[in-house]
Amino acid sequence: xxxVLCVDLDNDLGRKTAIKTPVVGRxxxxxxxxxxATVDPEDSDVNVLFQGIHERDALATxxxxxxxxxxxxxxxxxxxxxxxxxxxxxxxDRVLAALSTGENVSAIVISDGAQDESVLPIIRSRVPxxxxxxxxxxxxxxxxxxxxxxxxxxxxxxxxGTILVPLGILLLIYPFATVATLFNxxxxxxxxxxxxxxxxxxxxxxxxxEGAIDRSADRLRGLLYEGRVTLITYVAAMxxxxxxxxxxxxxxxxxxxxxxxxxxxxxxxxxxxxAVQWFAAAGVTSSLGQVTDEYLSQEFRWRxxxxxxxxxxxxxxxxAVTGFFLPPGVLNVNSLSLTDMAVGLTTGTLLGVIxxxxxxxxxxxxxxxxxxxxxxxxxxxxxxRCSWQPSITxxxxxxxxxxxxxxxxxxxxxxxxxxxxxxxxxxxxxHDCLPPARTVQ
Numbered sequence: 001x002x003x004v005l006c007v008d009l010d011n012d013l014g015r016k017t018a019i020k021t022p023v024v025g026r027x028x029x030x031x032x033x034x035x036x037a038t039v040d041p042e043d044s045d046v047n048v049l050f051q052g053i054h055e056r057d058a059l060a061t062x063x064x065x066x067x068x069x070x071x072x073x074x075x076x077x078x079x080x081x082x083x084x085x086x087x088x089x090x091x092x093d094r095v096l097a098a099l100s101t102g103e104n105v106s107a108i109v110i111s112d113g114a115q116d117e118s119v120l121p122i123i124r125s126r127v128p129x130x131x132x133x134x135x136x137x138x139x140x141x142x143x144x145x146x147x148x149x150x151x152x153x154x155x156x157x158x159x160x161g162t163i164l165v166p167l168g169i170l171l172l173i174y175p176f177a178t179v180a181t182l183f184n185x186x187x188x189x190x191x192x193x194x195x196x197x198x199x200x201x202x203x204x205x206x207x208x209x210e211g212a213i214d215r216s217a218d219r220l221r222g223l224l225y226e227g228r229v230t231l232i233t234y235v236a237a238m239x240x241x242x243x244x245x246x247x248x249x250x251x252x253x254x255x256x257x258x259x260x261x262x263x264x265x266x267x268x269x270x271x272x273x274x275a276v277q278w279f280a281a282a283g284v285t286s287s288l289g290q291v292t293d294e295y296l297s298q299e300f301r302w303r304x305x306x307x308x309x310x311x312x313x314x315x316x317x318x319x320a321v322t323g324f325f326l327p328p329g330v331l332n333v334n335s336l337s338l339t340d341m342a343v344g345l346t347t348g349t350l351l352g353v354i355x356x357x358x359x360x361x362x363x364x365x366x367x368x369x370x371x372x373x374x375x376x377x378x379x380x381x382x383x384x385r386c387s388w389q390p391s392i393t394x395x396x397x398x399x400x401x402x403x404x405x406x407x408x409x410x411x412x413x414x415x416x417x418x419x420x421x422x423x424x425x426x427x428x429x430x431h432d433c434l435p436p437a438r439t440v441q
Contacts, residue, residue: 001067001068001069001070001099001101001103001104001105001106002059002065002067002068002069002070002105002106002107002108002130003070003071003072003095003099003105003106003107003108003127004052004055004056004059004069004070004071004072004107004108004110005052005071005072005073005074005092005095005107005108005109005110005123006029006048006049006051006052006071006072006073006074006110006111007048007074007088007109007110007111007117007119007123008021008045008048008073008074008075008076009075009076009084009085009088009118009119010075010076010077010078010084011075011076011077011078011084011087012036012040012043012045012075013032013036013045013049013073013075014075015078016036016039016040016043017032017035017036017039019032019035019036021073021074021075021091022072022073022074022075022091022092022094022095022098023072023073024070024071024072024095024098024099025070025071025072026053026056026057026070026071029049029052029053029071029072029073030049030053032049032073033046033049033050033053036049044112044113044135045112047112047135048073048110048111048112048135049073051110051133051135052071052073052110053071055071055108055110055133056069056070056071059108067103068101068103070099072095074088074091074092074095075087075088075091076088076119081118084119085118085119085122088119088122088123089119089122089123089125089126092122092123092126092127093126096126096127104128105127105128106127106128106129106130107123107127107128107129107130108129108130108131108132108133109123109129109131109132109133110133110135111132111133111134111135112134112135113134117132117134120132162205165201166198166201166202169194169197169198169201170198172194173190173191173194173195176190176194177190177191228293229289229292229293229296230286230289230290230292230293232289233285233286233288233289233290233292234286234289236282236285237282237283237285237286238282240278240279240281240282240285241278241279241282243278244274244275244276244277244278244279244281244282245275247274247275247278248270248271248272248273248274248275249271249274250274250332251270251271251273251274251275251332251333252267252268252270252271252274254270254330254331254332254333255267255270255326255330255333258329258330258331259327259330265325266325266326266327269321269322269323269325269326270322270326270330270333272318272322273318273319273322273323273326273333273334274332274333276315276318276319276322277315277319279315280311280312280314280315283307283308283311283315284308284311284312287307287308287311288308290304290307291304291305291307291308300368301363301368302359302360302362302363302366302368303359303360303363305355305359306352306355306356306359309351309352309355310352310355312348312351313348313349313351313352313355314348315348316344316347316348316351317344317345317348317349319344320336320340320341320343320344320345320347320348321341321344321345323335323336323340323341323344324336324337324338324340324341
């Protein structure tokens with residue numbers, strides 16, 4: 001038997017039509033080709049299907065061919081090479097099993113390009129291949145081909161963004177520079193700004209950052225519409241960071257002018273001491289906003305309040321250490337002695353430790369979320385009203401049990417954890433450990 005096999009690796013036939021693959025038989029393949037051509041006349045797989053029908057008819061009328069001839073179409077998937085190859089191999093196996101003939105089967109493979117022909121080893125491992133035919137559609141003229149290619153490129157959103165955006169920025173350089181000269185703005189400044197935009201765009205595309213930028217924009221939009229306090233606190237924190245940076249630079253510059261010789265360590269210490277208060281305020285502001293959002297979303301935990309205290313503790317430690325390295329007599333900086341630095345380090349450490357212990361105790365004494373720890377027996381026994389009389393009952397208390405361990409009224413024991421099972425279902429001296437006014441005898 002001779003099998004004319006039409007290959008569609010990216011599964012255009014299955015994705016664009018409602019046809020189930022593989023397709024076996026001349027009429028079914030022809031119907032599939034007509035339906036695919038109706039949905040997408042420009043798909044090259046249409047030509048593959050019609051070429052398979054043509055090959056089948058040509059071989060059927062050839063007097064030198066004595067074998068039985070059939071045509072089939074197999075597809076892969078659009079998810080990737082490995083998955084597509086495996087799916088196509090399974091469909092070839094199904095086609096061969098459907099033929100159910102005792103004759104030796106050989107194949108003629110019809111494809112539309114090198115990508116589909118990459119599955120030839122997979123097909124050859126299942127059936128001998130007599131011939132491979134690649135379908136090439138004849139184009140009218142070079143000009144028409146160029147026009148068609150440009151049209152296809154402009155219709156693709158990804159290619160359009162990759163090519164047209166940098167090209168548009170380049171074309172805007174000269175008109176922007178011309179307009180800038182009318183307002184006495186140097187053309188070099190306009191050229192530098194546009195070049196920077198082009199460079200940032202090219203860099204983001206090269207590093208694949210467009211997905212991260214899109215996700216950040218979606219997250220910012222979500223914060224706006226969800227009424228999150230963190231949006232305001234983050235903006236305030238960024239403003240405090242900018243102010244702190246300028247303040248640190250000013251202190252470092254004043255220190256440099258006041259000293260004849262200043263090392264990198266001293267200038268760094270001056271910058272940190274000048275900016276650390278503002279940086280700490282930014283950290284406290286952002287952490288309080290986050291804590292507020294967690295409280296409003298009913299996901300608050302006491303340990304979240306450690307964040308602002310940790311920020312203050314770190315600021316105290318940095319202020320003490322930098323003050324020890326700064327010389328006395330410099331304007332706007334505080335020089336600290338060794339004793340002062342020790343006091344600052346001790347204060348920052350104690351602040352962090354005490355806040356951790358306090359909120360850990362608060363978390364254990366005043367839990368803010370569902371209890372997910374502890375002994376199952378004690379937790380669930382305490383939820384019931386129990387009278388100690390000998391009886392065997394089935395318990396029903398759906399509202400206190402998590403959904404995965406809900407107790408059905410039929411007394412099923414499959415989904416109960418062992419400890420709860422032993423308390424709630426096993427025959428013990430518990431009489432109807434049920435909520436008030438609800439008893440099952």
